[in-house]
Amino acid sequence: MTTRLEALSAAYLEGLRAYLEAASETGLAHAYELGRQAMADGLGLLDIAQLHRGALDTLVLPAAAADRERLLDAATAFFNELLAPFELSIEGYRAALTASEERFHLAVSGAMAGLWDWNPQTDEIYFSPQFKRIMGYEDSELPNEREAHFGAVHADDQDRVAQRMKAHLEDRLAYDIEYRVIAKSGEVRWVHSRGQALWNASGKPYRMVGWILDVTDRKRDEEALRTSQEEMRRLSVHIQQVREQEKARIARELHDDLGQQLTALKMATSLLEHAEDNDRARADQGALNGLYAMIDNLVQSVRHIAADLHPVILDDLGLIPAIDSLVDEFSARYGIRVIRHIDADAISFNRECRIDMFRMVQEALTNVARHSGATEVVLDIERVDPHCIVRIADNGRGAAHHGAKGRHSFGLLGMRERAALLGGEIRISTAPGKGFALTALLPLASIEAKPAP
Numbered sequence: 001m002t003t004r005l006e007a008l009s010a011a012y013l014e015g016l017r018a019y020l021e022a023a024s025e026t027g028l029a030h031a032y033e034l035g036r037q038a039m040a041d042g043l044g045l046l047d048i049a050q051l052h053r054g055a056l057d058t059l060v061l062p063a064a065a066a067d068r069e070r071l072l073d074a075a076t077a078f079f080n081e082l083l084a085p086f087e088l089s090i091e092g093y094r095a096a097l098t099a100s101e102e103r104f105h106l107a108v109s110g111a112m113a114g115l116w117d118w119n120p121q122t123d124e125i126y127f128s129p130q131f132k133r134i135m136g137y138e139d140s141e142l143p144n145e146r147e148a149h150f151g152a153v154h155a156d157d158q159d160r161v162a163q164r165m166k167a168h169l170e171d172r173l174a175y176d177i178e179y180r181v182i183a184k185s186g187e188v189r190w191v192h193s194r195g196q197a198l199w200n201a202s203g204k205p206y207r208m209v210g211w212i213l214d215v216t217d218r219k220r221d222e223e224a225l226r227t228s229q230e231e232m233r234r235l236s237v238h239i240q241q242v243r244e245q246e247k248a249r250i251a252r253e254l255h256d257d258l259g260q261q262l263t264a265l266k267m268a269t270s271l272l273e274h275a276e277d278n279d280r281a282r283a284d285q286g287a288l289n290g291l292y293a294m295i296d297n298l299v300q301s302v303r304h305i306a307a308d309l310h311p312v313i314l315d316d317l318g319l320i321p322a323i324d325s326l327v328d329e330f331s332a333r334y335g336i337r338v339i340r341h342i343d344a345d346a347i348s349f350n351r352e353c354r355i356d357m358f359r360m361v362q363e364a365l366t367n368v369a370r371h372s373g374a375t376e377v378v379l380d381i382e383r384v385d386p387h388c389i390v391r392i393a394d395n396g397r398g399a400a401h402h403g404a405k406g407r408h409s410f411g412l413l414g415m416r417e418r419a420a421l422l423g424g425e426i427r428i429s430t431a432p433g434k435g436f437a438l439t440a441l442l443p444l445a446s447i448e449a450k451p452a453p
């Protein structure tokens, strides 16, 4: 640097001397060139000022007093020309700085991401307005203090966030994490946060910059998907079990009920065969009557078993008569009055939806019998375009929840599944002491038989 300064000093003295002797444009151009040279050499304004002072001492001070003022003016003009490249560069720098600041502000204000910029040495931190908005605050409401954010991290996630931050600052592992924050409203929101630190030569972090993105909606969707997959898994396990239990029940009924009746029938037939001739005529009529009664019972039992497996009446007479007969049986068995508002004449139910709709009503009525303690049920089936609405409402004790997802409750889950398969949904309205009302909204498009082309 010193040699450069010395070289420049000599050139400056030479140039100024020539300019003082004959002020010319070329002389000024030379001054400008020297200024560029000084900048390129990395000299500062103080160096230049010193150099100029030295030149004045050598060239202007010794001159005759009468000449000094003119010489001083010329030297100043020369010096100003030398400073011009410095001024231009400062102006350019300022313009570039303003542009880059404007760009930064535009980026910060338009971004979806909330930015943060932290100095781990002084603990100073900057949060962009969007950062504060994600937390539910206006720009002026949240101070630029680290605690303002880290204090709002969900208690269960604080350790994880602190560990990842430490791992980044100390071991330089990536800082890329999702965690929960408590927003101003108290609502829990999920954020995705990434950051990058800068380390000085001695390995100390002196700055860390990053962003957060609000990913609450995505997290909620993932959560809902996980829950529904879990429910589906439980439901399918349950269906397997029910199938096995059903087989066991049918086997038991066939064995205990039909088996015994058939054995009795066989014995009675055999008795009839071996009866003494003189008894036979007398025995004939009574024994035959007994056999007929047994056969009637058998037929009855077979009907019951078959009806449980699949209500034949559904196929023979259709959905509404099958529901009517179900309701009659329900009222007779549990002594609960059912008021029917069935106005479905305008709907011709297709074959595919019948069993689903029948099972939904059946499960709802079973729930009424099991859980409600009701004395009365209102059953509505009506057409409200573009839906068919099936509503089963009781006047019982109701429930505090809308069908809890208990480990062993599958009735409502199965109904929801059936409704979803038909493109519809189940809505529940209940409260303790206020009865339980279940509504199935089923699109007519999927339950009505298509008119023959």
Ligand SMILES: Nc1ncnc2c1ncn2[C@@H]1O[C@H](COP(=O)(O)OP(=O)(O)OP(=O)(O)O)[C@@H](O)[C@H]1O
Binding pocket: 367, 368, 370, 371, 372, 394, 396, 397, 398, 399, 402, 403, 404, 408, 409, 410, 411, 412, 413, 435, 436
């Ligand atoms: N009509 C009703 N009145 C009061 N509570 C009801 C009624 N229907 C359902 N519930 C409540 O909703 C819960 C869930 O019903 P769901 O049919 O899914 O299961 P469940 O009847 O308990 O068992 P299952 O799997 O055998 O049907 C019930 O346990 C009960 O607490």
Ligand SMILES: [Mg+2]
Binding pocket: 363, 366, 367, 410, 411, 412
């Ligand atoms: Mg149930």
